[in-house]
Amino acid sequence: MADDLARLEEWFGQILHSFSPAERRRAAHKLGLALRRSNLKRIAANVQPDGSAMEEKKARRNRKGRIVEPAGGKMFKGLRYARHWRVDAAPDGVELRPASNLAAYFGAVNQFGLTATVGRLRNGGKIRAKYPERRLLGFSDEDEKLALEIAGELLEPQGF
DSSP, rough: OOOHHHHHHHHHHHHHTTSOHHHHHHHHHHHHHHHHHHHHHHHHHTTTTSOOBOOOOEEEETTTOOEEOSSSOOOOTTTTTTEEEEEEHHHHEEEESSSHHHHHHHHHHHTTTTEEEEEEEESSSSEEEEOOOOSSOOHHHHHHHHHHHHHHHHHHHTTT
């Protein structure tokens, strides 16, 4: 995937080099918005960038051990909205990143499969759990096609 991304970056960079810095920034922003939309659609569907399903969430239980929320279901209720992801465009690139520290924390815990505090004991001790690795952000084959479509749209008005 890294080779594909480098190849796309090189090809897209050659096209963008002919534009002014303001036009490059606008093109990068347009690409960033499209990639954000694509990634958020994948997050809402609980699908990883490679097309595989994310590992389901565990059942949530109350203090007595009764199931409050069954296993499975939709995850990332907050992270699947565009307001939680910022698109930073510059003439030389685009970055999709969390808009707040809280979104960054929850995104990192799931993206990298980290251990996090999920509750507290009555004596104040922490209850920690290791989350499975669930790839939230990534570059899929559909995203590559999307980038090529955007590049084509950029070339049309120029008359190339």
